[in-house]
Amino acid sequence: MSSKTSADNKKKLQVAIVGSGNWGSAIASHIGEKVRSSGKDQFEEKISMWCKEEDVDGEKITELINRTHENKKYLPDHKISDNVVAIPDLKEAVKDADILVFVVPHQFLKKTCEEMKGNIKQNAFALSLIKGFYVDDKTNDILLISEVIKNTLNIDCLTMMGANIAKEVAAKVFCEATIGTKNKEHSTIIKSLIDSDKFRLRFFPDVEIIEMLGALKNIIAMIAGFSEGLECGFNTRAAILRLGLREMIEFCRLYHKESSYEIYLESCGMADLVASSLGGRNYDSAKKFVQTNKSLKEIEEEDLNGQSLQGPGTAEEVYRILKNKNLLDRFPLLRDAHLICDQKIKPKQLTDNLGNHPEFQTNQQ
Amino acid sequence: MSSKTSADNKKKLQVAIVGSGNWGSAIASHIGEKVRSSGKDQFEEKISMWCKEEDVDGEKITELINRTHENKKYLPDHKISDNVVAIPDLKEAVKDADILVFVVPHQFLKKTCEEMKGNIKQNAFALSLIKGFYVDDKTNDILLISEVIKNTLNIDCLTMMGANIAKEVAAKVFCEATIGTKNKEHSTIIKSLIDSDKFRLRFFPDVEIIEMLGALKNIIAMIAGFSEGLECGFNTRAAILRLGLREMIEFCRLYHKESSYEIYLESCGMADLVASSLGGRNYDSAKKFVQTNKSLKEIEEEDLNGQSLQGPGTAEEVYRILKNKNLLDRFPLLRDAHLICDQKIKPKQLTDNLGNHPEFQTNQQ
Structure with a gap:
């Protein structure tokens, strides 16, 4: 009983998915289901998913997703958990989030981060699912996605990579993934948010x-x-x-x-x-x-x-x-x-x- | 000029393939071609392949192989290099061999070794391509194929394992394999015998x-x-x-x-x-x-x-x-x-x- 009360009193963590392609839609749905089935004490049930507005068969994509709970353009034939809400305005989607899950194509990341700057919670942290990296034009050094997020937004950034073909994750077939982080508190939160018997995580400090x-x-x-x-x-x-x-x-x-x-x-x-x-x-x-x-x-x-x-x-x-x-x-x-x-x-x-x-x-x- | 004379004087090494299933036929052909193209100074051109006699469409399998240079039963549609000679008598096939390439199914190995005992050259050594191992009935310990060969015949035994689907090796598509041996002289010989730009070897001491x-x-x-x-x-x-x-x-x-x-x-x-x-x-x-x-x-x-x-x-x-x-x-x-x-x-x-x-x-x- 007392644990329930303490959980109720504790502010629940809000999650925003930044991106809504096939991988974004699949992980949003997985997170939505996980929160609903066993994370209600710790996380807000509603998951925001930023979704760049575009027209799909004469309807706005955000309206289509919120009406049908399916991303017909990028992840057809798979239902998205209905506590995931597509939001066309980036600032609106991320402003209350404690956990920002980045899953935009890497060529759009810098612009997205710039737009988020100053519009996120100070204690938020990020998890990047983006595959790719940048090369600095002058130094020819690698600039990692997680570093761009970290440096632009001044927040911690974990990374998640693994054998995760999006439509198979959406079909709830078993897979596993690797989380890179040196932050113990954040890894515990991500484990609660994502790890399940159909989507297993292992944690390592080798983020880069x-x-x-x-x-x-x-x-x-x-x-x-x-x-x-x-x-x-x-x-x-x-x-x-x-x-x-x-x-x-x-x-x-x-x-x-x-x-x-x-x-x-x-x-x-x-x-x-x-x-x-x-x-x-x-x-x-x-x-x-x-x-x-x-x-x-x-x-x-x-x-x-x-x-x-x-x-x-x-x-x-x-x-x-x-x-x-x-x-x-x-x-x-x-x-x-x-x-x-x-x-x-x-x-x-x-x-x-x-x-x-x-x-x-x-x-x- | 002098190197040719010294090679001519040196006794050439004879090779016998012990086994003639799909992998046996494929490796026999590869070795036959390698010896012919670049190993004539070091190896006898004729490669013996022991082949358990059986009837294939009314003809003895050894006669069929030696007539058509194809193992129609176990490796159809691939020519075997015509310096490979199928021999039905095990003792006859191995008696003059310096290098014995073992590629029989592991359930027949012990019997095959027993029959070879006392009928091979004293300085011969073996290379095992056999996949599997035994478990000792009393101790429940692993008994490796290479150990059975080594102990029964009292000769050194190397092992070769790798991503080598037989019919693809026969089709001469690129592959590689791992050789296990602690014997430097034998590894040098095996490199000359098998390594080619379509079949690359790497050598390690971890035989077991x-x-x-x-x-x-x-x-x-x-x-x-x-x-x-x-x-x-x-x-x-x-x-x-x-x-x-x-x-x-x-x-x-x-x-x-x-x-x-x-x-x-x-x-x-x-x-x-x-x-x-x-x-x-x-x-x-x-x-x-x-x-x-x-x-x-x-x-x-x-x-x-x-x-x-x-x-x-x-x-x-x-x-x-x-x-x-x-x-x-x-x-x-x-x-x-x-x-x-x-x-x-x-x-x-x-x-x-x-x-x-x-x-x-x-x-x-």
Whole structure:
């Protein structure tokens, strides 16, 4: 009894989802259900979801979502928990939130943060689900999504990455994810908010690595798609995933020399790479790129219904970093992915060249 | 000029392949081609392949292979290099060999070794491609394939494991493999014999772990097949592969506490697991088991054309070991795989229970 009273007295935490694409809608619905089923004492039941207004079949998308509890444009055929409320005004959606879940495409993040500045609660904290990173034009250094959020809004920012194809999360099939944070209090809150027997979380302090892996795997998933388009088979795809993971690890170690292998074997590492190379967007588009000879831009327009492909942009950024560090030859997969997207080399050049990967020159017993 | 003369004078090494199923035929052909293209100075061009005699469409299988250079029964539609000679008599096939490549089903290994005893060259050494292990009836200890070969024949035995689906190797698509050996001289010879730009090798001293991984991954591949049969999707399959790899690592560490993560990220670890869970025999049969309600025995008879499924037997052996060590609860995937094969639990019980994996109880930040 007394615990109920104390919970009642304690101010409940409000949650806002910043973004409403397929992943945004899926996680909003998951959070809505979790709060309703077991988080009512700790969280406000109503979840705000900022949703950039647009027209869908003659109706405003926010009105459509709030009327039908479905995001027909970005996550069709899946109901969104009806305590999730789509709000077209960004400032309105976030002003009372204690927890800000960021899930906008990374090219819109800076603008979104700028608009939120001065309009959020002082004690709020963020959780970023955004895959990708920026490269500073002058220094060629990596600028992480979580750092942009942290620095612009002056709040703590956790990250969540993992094998989480949105429509499968919406279908409530089992998955897991990795949370990066060094803040114990915030990790406890996020566990209450998201962890369930169908969506399991594991927590690690390596925020930067977790975030980099989430971006890098999109590049390797594209290569897996190229190889499938070329009908290379499972042995080659497995080799690409393994060599790709090696390059992802080496790339992260350029910045975090001492990182242990453990984090790379988490959902944010090996598992996300596997799921994305079985059938994520980047994989599917890359496969089609080989099969149809269309450009990735055309495929994006044809298949992604207004959403954007993250792989090619990240590949370009990684290429720039490696070139600047004079390390392109040590990362042939990350290098060639960009050259293929840019139509400078053919996908077959990459697969024909797998046997010359530096991995095979360094191991001579 | 002088190097050619010295090579000519040096006795060339003879190679015998012990076994001629799909993997045996594929590796025999690869070795035949490699020797012919760049190994003539070091190896005898003729490669012996022991082939248990049987009748195929009214013709002896050895005669059929030697006449058509194709193993129509076990590796149809792929030519075998014509310097590979199928020999029905085991003793005849191995008597002059310096290198014995073992690739028989593991249930026939002991008998095969017994028959070879006293009939091989004293300085010969072996390379085992056999996936599986034995469990000692009395001690419940693991007895590795390489140890059986080593102990019965009193010769050194290397092991080769990796993402090597036989028909893709036969189709000459890129793959890689891991060699386990502590013997530098033998590893140099095997590199000359097998390593090529389409079949890359990496060498490690962890013979026992490499061999255990090759057996264990068949169990996890079956679970991936069960989940696909249940239409669980890519997130779940990725989680199964990751949790499965964790259990494989923990299982190996019961015997090799100090093993580093590195070996588990080689072709014998993560990559073989991925390839086998995309479409190996164990995966395919497990998927069909769920979809058709047939027993694995029936599926084996229908689909494998006389070859046998390694996963169910290994699952049973691993179950026995874990039960004996009172560790079943720490390895729910390895445990349940056997219970499913044995039709004691339904595959859905395993997938429904993924959220309770001990991995999620040990990480509480």
